[in-house]
Structure formats: C-alpha cells, structure tokens
Amino acid sequence: MNFPEFNFVSSIVSVLLTSTYLSANAFPQQQLRVCFSLYAPFVFQISNRSQEEILGVPLSFGEVAQNFAGYDIELLQAISLELLQNLTNTTSFYLYGSDVECQYRVRINDCQLGIGAYAKTAARSSCGKDCKLALSPEEASNRNICCxxxxxxxxxxxxxxxxxTSISDKDLLTSIRENFTLATLSTFCVLILLLYVSGHLIWLLERKSNPDQFPWRYHEGVDDGxxxxxxxxxTVGYGDRVPVTMIGRFLGVMWMIIGLVAFGVYNGIISSTLTSLNIEGTINPNIVSSVSAYVDSPQYHPICTVQGIWTEYLTEQGIEEDDLVVAPxxxxxxxxxxxxxxxxxxxxxxxHVMHSENELYHLIMPSNIGPAPLTAIDPGVTINTIFQTVRYAIALPLNSPMKPMVDELLKQIADGKTVFDSSLERFQNGWTEGSATRMYLIDSSKFSPLYIEPTGLASRSGxxxxxxxxxxxVTVIVSVVYLFFQFRHSIMGLKEIKKKIGVEEQPAEVVKSRSMHNDGQEGIEILRAVNDLRHEMECMKETMTSLQWxxxxLRQAR
Structure with missing residues (x-):
C-alpha cells in the first residue's frame, strides 16, 4: 500500500480554519495543532522509527503520512481532497502516548483537533462540577476527559x-454425523459414476465375443459388468468375470489404474476423517448472554482488559478489583x-476482530510473523456480541467553530460520496468509506457471536x-434409471413365468382352443410353450425307455 507524500489530515484543519475565519471571522489566525494517538486499526504506525523519537515532537504533513496509516487517516485524507484549496504551513501534528493525554490536550485547547477513535459519550461532553483539571496532561486520567x-x-x-470455548463429551456416531459433509458425499458419488461407466463399457466391448460371462441382453450383462x-x-479379483478381447483387456488395465487411484483417494478421505474425529469431546462456543451474566458469573473471572474506558465501564458494572486484571x-x-x-x-x-484476522493483523503489525493472537488459542475462542454501543468521533475543544463544517464533511462521506485522486493508489479508482471499512474494520456482524478456530483446524472444501x-x-438420477429398468425387467420375468406355469396346469385341448381363437401374440406364445412342453415330454419318455432296456x-447279464 502506497501512502501520500503529504498528510491530508492537516489540510482539513487548515481549510476548515481558513474557511471559517474568512466567512465568520470566528477566531484569529493561530498555529493549529492536531493531536492523535495510536489505536489500531484506526491509527497505526507503518514506519520503523521508534515512538520515543517522534512522541510529542511536531511532525509535518509528509512525516505523518510516511509514518502512520489507518481508517481515520484515510477518512480525513478523503475529506481533505474534497476541500483542499491552499495548503498552509500553520498546522503541526503531535503523537501522544495515550488517548487520555491526547483528549485532555484538546480539552485545554493545546490541540484544536484530536483523532484516534475517541468514544463520544455524554460524560465526556459534560462540564459538571466533577469535571476537574489535571495537574498536567501527562497525569490526566479518565475523570479529566470532559468538557x-x-x-x-x-x-x-x-x-x-x-x-x-469448552469441550463436552460426545460419542462416535455423533462425531461421524458431524463430519459427514457435502464434500464427502460428492466424492462417493464420483466413485459410483465411475463404476457405472466402466461396468457399461466392459459389457459393450465383451458381449459379442464373451457372451458366457457378459450376456448379450442389457439387464443380464450390465449386472455382470x-x-x-x-x-x-x-483389487479383490475373484476371476469369475474376465475380458477376453484385446480392447476389453486394455479397458481392464486402464480401469485397474483409474479405479485404484479413485478408490484410494476416497479411502484416504474416509481414513483421515475417522482419524481426525475428536470422539472425546465436542467444541462448544462459550456465549455470554448479557452484562449481568458476565459480571455475576465466576466462570468468566478473572477478566483481563487494558486501562481506559474499558476498566471504567467494568468498574461501573460492579466488577470487584480482585476479579479484574489490567494488562499493559x-x-x-x-x-x-x-x-x-x-x-x-x-x-x-x-x-478483537483485528486480532483474529491474519491478513489484517499482519497489515497493521508487519513485524509479527506469527498468526493472529486469537487464532493461536486452542480449542478456539468466541468473540461475543457487543454489550454497549460505542460511537467514535473527532474530538474538538468545547464550542469549537470548526464543528459545523467537520460534521458536514463527515455527512457527505457517510452518504457514499466517491473521492478520486491520481496521486494516491487507494483513490485512483475511487475511494469510499465502504472501501476503508472493508480494508481496516471488516466486521459486519457486530450483533452475532463470532467463533474463531485455531489456525490450521478450519475445514476446507475441495x-x-x-x-x-x-x-x-447426477449420481442419484443414473442410479434411479438403472434400478428402474432392472426392476421392470424382473417384474416382466415373473409375469412370464406365471404364464408358463398356467399353461402347464391346463389341458392341452383347452390351450390349443384358446390359441386358435386368439389372433394376438399371447395365443402364439402359449402355443409355442405347449409345443415345447410336448417335445420335452417325448424326450423324457425316450430317455425312460432307454433306461428300462x-x-x-443288466439283469440278464447277472
């Protein structure tokens, strides 16, 4: 990702100040200071310079652009492009070590604008009696972020x-049912289709030269195929059915190779699935239903968080100090x-989402070569739905004349305005707030729990x-058609057998009479059956006579 040679964040301040001054003479010309603090993915450092080197030091347009990026930076770059008229050298930027210090400096008008995903709350906009000044900006706390x-x-x-996530017991059948996926079933269907094709081909090639093993009739020969x-x-190879023609044997060799590979692949899938089954337990996402359940349930304690609005919120909800771990x-x-x-x-x-997406995590923290932290926790974690909505906004001093114009510019961007600029790669084909959201924020399911699997355990579909x-x-259709024809032939065969049995049980004169008065095919078939039976009976008589003689x-010889 390429970053501009100058920082557009400062230009919005300069343009807003100049426009307001020219239109309303709201405040005198002065050195503008923009304070910001790091909070990925809104503002994060992209250079290798140490923070001690640039912390609290005035930075120029270009220095900010070369060292920092993020959602807030791109948003304000787009605003600046729409309003940019004349760049001035009266704006400087200051990086401070915490969002508390940065917002406090905005409060005391040490900075005229602050960025860094600052939460807009009623308490921070209030100027009540509890809103006291700190001894110094470095010593400010959350209680001093007001007015x-x-x-x-x-x-x-x-x-x-x-x-x-937690693990509960489950049996083998449950594990197999959970792992029986669409991919496994489709692989099995491919195997069945290959069997149909090879069985029909060997029957077509062998039925003329090898009718004893592959009969001519479809319903008999295809079964053998x-x-x-x-x-x-x-690879069982009973040997009861073998091709004898040259082309049939060639097909046999090809099918041995193809079938061995196909069956081996499917067998490997089944084996790996059974091997990977966790028959000892099933992974259950640990869902937190409400704030009260989170505060009152010891299973979630101790709770780890960082200093700031998060500790303030948990304290207000009644979390005991012993149940809270504040990490650096x-x-x-x-x-x-x-x-x-x-x-x-x-x-x-x-x-949380930023620390669960490897691509976004490495974009923001390229020096970390390992996986995103939440993807390294076994057997996985659940990012729960939000408890309380937080809205991020740009911080300004109380009654700042810049606020109306800042609000108007943000509204235009939020309405979907597309910003173009040939000098910026991200703006060459048109930039929108949605493009920045997809790149830096990505999460579109804030009200749904999100389960994160450890890296390497996520299922993949071929x-x-x-x-x-x-x-x-296709496999189901082919199988149904094949079984239909086979079943139909079986029914017809049963009917033919019943007809023959009926002919044998009737006197020959009746059969002959019925056949003479029946001009249809049925009479002809019955007459043929009668003649066949008579011929067989005569043969049996001759055989009996021969045996008697x-x-x-033998008796005379004795």
Whole structure:
C-alpha cells in the first residue's frame, strides 16, 4: 500500500480554519495543532522509527503520512481532497502516548483537533462540577476527559468479551454425523459414476465375443459388468468375470489404474476423517448472554482488559478489583487467556476482530510473523456480541467553530460520496468509506457471536457446493434409471413365468382352443410353450425307455 507524500489530515484543519475565519471571522489566525494517538486499526504506525523519537515532537504533513496509516487517516485524507484549496504551513501534528493525554490536550485547547477513535459519550461532553483539571496532561486520567465537543460519529463499535470455548463429551456416531459433509458425499458419488461407466463399457466391448460371462441382453450383462468393475476396483479379483478381447483387456488395465487411484483417494478421505474425529469431546462456543451474566458469573473471572474506558465501564458494572486484571496491552491479555491465567478478555469488538484476522493483523503489525493472537488459542475462542454501543468521533475543544463544517464533511462521506485522486493508489479508482471499512474494520456482524478456530483446524472444501450438488444429483438420477429398468425387467420375468406355469396346469385341448381363437401374440406364445412342453415330454419318455432296456440287460447279464 502506497501512502501520500503529504498528510491530508492537516489540510482539513487548515481549510476548515481558513474557511471559517474568512466567512465568520470566528477566531484569529493561530498555529493549529492536531493531536492523535495510536489505536489500531484506526491509527497505526507503518514506519520503523521508534515512538520515543517522534512522541510529542511536531511532525509535518509528509512525516505523518510516511509514518502512520489507518481508517481515520484515510477518512480525513478523503475529506481533505474534497476541500483542499491552499495548503498552509500553520498546522503541526503531535503523537501522544495515550488517548487520555491526547483528549485532555484538546480539552485545554493545546490541540484544536484530536483523532484516534475517541468514544463520544455524554460524560465526556459534560462540564459538571466533577469535571476537574489535571495537574498536567501527562497525569490526566479518565475523570479529566470532559468538557469536550465531538463531531458526528463515523464508526459504531461496542464492548465485547472473548471467551475460550469448552469441550463436552460426545460419542462416535455423533462425531461421524458431524463430519459427514457435502464434500464427502460428492466424492462417493464420483466413485459410483465411475463404476457405472466402466461396468457399461466392459459389457459393450465383451458381449459379442464373451457372451458366457457378459450376456448379450442389457439387464443380464450390465449386472455382470458392474460386478467386474467393483471387484477390479477394490483389487479383490475373484476371476469369475474376465475380458477376453484385446480392447476389453486394455479397458481392464486402464480401469485397474483409474479405479485404484479413485478408490484410494476416497479411502484416504474416509481414513483421515475417522482419524481426525475428536470422539472425546465436542467444541462448544462459550456465549455470554448479557452484562449481568458476565459480571455475576465466576466462570468468566478473572477478566483481563487494558486501562481506559474499558476498566471504567467494568468498574461501573460492579466488577470487584480482585476479579479484574489490567494488562499493559491487549495482546498480553490474549496470552494470559491462552495460558488459562484469565477466563475472559474485555475490549472493543473491532479490536478483537483485528486480532483474529491474519491478513489484517499482519497489515497493521508487519513485524509479527506469527498468526493472529486469537487464532493461536486452542480449542478456539468466541468473540461475543457487543454489550454497549460505542460511537467514535473527532474530538474538538468545547464550542469549537470548526464543528459545523467537520460534521458536514463527515455527512457527505457517510452518504457514499466517491473521492478520486491520481496521486494516491487507494483513490485512483475511487475511494469510499465502504472501501476503508472493508480494508481496516471488516466486521459486519457486530450483533452475532463470532467463533474463531485455531489456525490450521478450519475445514476446507475441495470444490464449491454447486458442483458437489450437481455430482450428487447426477449420481442419484443414473442410479434411479438403472434400478428402474432392472426392476421392470424382473417384474416382466415373473409375469412370464406365471404364464408358463398356467399353461402347464391346463389341458392341452383347452390351450390349443384358446390359441386358435386368439389372433394376438399371447395365443402364439402359449402355443409355442405347449409345443415345447410336448417335445420335452417325448424326450423324457425316450430317455425312460432307454433306461428300462439298460436295466433289463443288466439283469440278464447277472
């Protein structure tokens, strides 16, 4: 990703200040200061410079663009492009170590604008008696973040809990049922289709030269062809059906190779599925139903979070100090959860999601070569739905004359305005707020629990569902047609046998009379059956006579 040579964040401040001054003479010209703090994925560092080197030091347009990126940066770049008229050298940028210090400096007008995904709350906009000044910006706390003005919110987030999944017992049949996927069924159907094809081909090639093993009639010969195909593929090789023609033997060799590979692949899938079955337990996402359940249930304690609005919220909800672990970073909380030192992690949902998506995580933290922290926890974690909605906005001093114009600019961007600029790669084909959201925020299911599997355990499909469904449908249709014809032939054979039995039980004169008065095919068939029976009876009489003469000869010889 390429970043601009100058920082558009400062330009919005300059343009807004200049426009307001020229139109209303709202405030005198002065050195503008923009304060910001790091909070990925809204503002994060992309350079290798140490933070100590740039912390609290005035930065120019280009220095900010070369060292930082994120959702807030792109949003304000787009706003600046729409309003950019004349860049001035009266704006400087300052990175501070915490969002508390940055917002406090905005409150005391040390900075005229603050960015970094700051939560817009009623308490922070209030100037009540509890809103006191700190001894210094470095010593400010959350209680001193008040008497501020905020722009309209541009991103909605919320507090969310990450819990570790639990494992419960399950039996083998349950495991097999859970692992019987569409891909497994479609693979089996491909195997069946190959059997149909090879069975029909061997019957077509062998029925003329080898009618004893592969009869001419379809309903008799195809059964033998399918039998040969199955026996050959499974390498059983009974030898009761073998091709004798050259082309039939060539097909046999090809089917031995293809069938062995196909059956081996399917056998491997079944074996690996059975091997990977976790018959000792099933993974159950640990869902937190409500804030009260989270606070009152010891199974979620101790809770790990970081200093800021998160500890403030948990304290207000009644979490005891002994049940709360305040870590130096959210990554440290995830490590403690992985080591079972804590039972849950409390943070913003977008922050959780960022630490569960490998691509986004490595974009923001390219120096970390390992997987995203939440994907390294076994047997997985659940990012729960948000407890309380949090809205992020730009911080301004109380009664700032810049607020109306900032709100208007944010509204235009939120309405879907497309911004173009040939000098920026992200803006060359048109930039929208949606494109920044997809790149940096990605989560579109804030009100649904999100289960994160450990890296490498996620299931993969060899083909898409449409292809698999088509394969299954074709196999079912072919099987139904084949079984229909075989069943139909069996029914017709039974009827023919019953007819022959009926002819044998009737006197010959009646049969002959019925056949003479029947001009249809039925009479002809009956007459033929009668003649066949008569011929067989005459043969049997001759055989009996011959046996009697031989018996008489033997007696005389004795």
């Amino acid at each position: 501020l003005s905020f722009s309209e919110w541009y991103v909605r987030d919320g507090y969310s809990v990450v819990t570790r 399918l039998w040969w195909s199955i026996v050959t593929m499974t 970073s959210i990554e440290d909380c995830y490590r403690q959860l992985n080591r079972s030192q804590v039972n849950s992690v409390f943070y913003d949902r977008l922050g 083909s898409n569902d449409t292809t698999q469904i088509v394969i299954i449908a 031989e018996l008489v000869s």
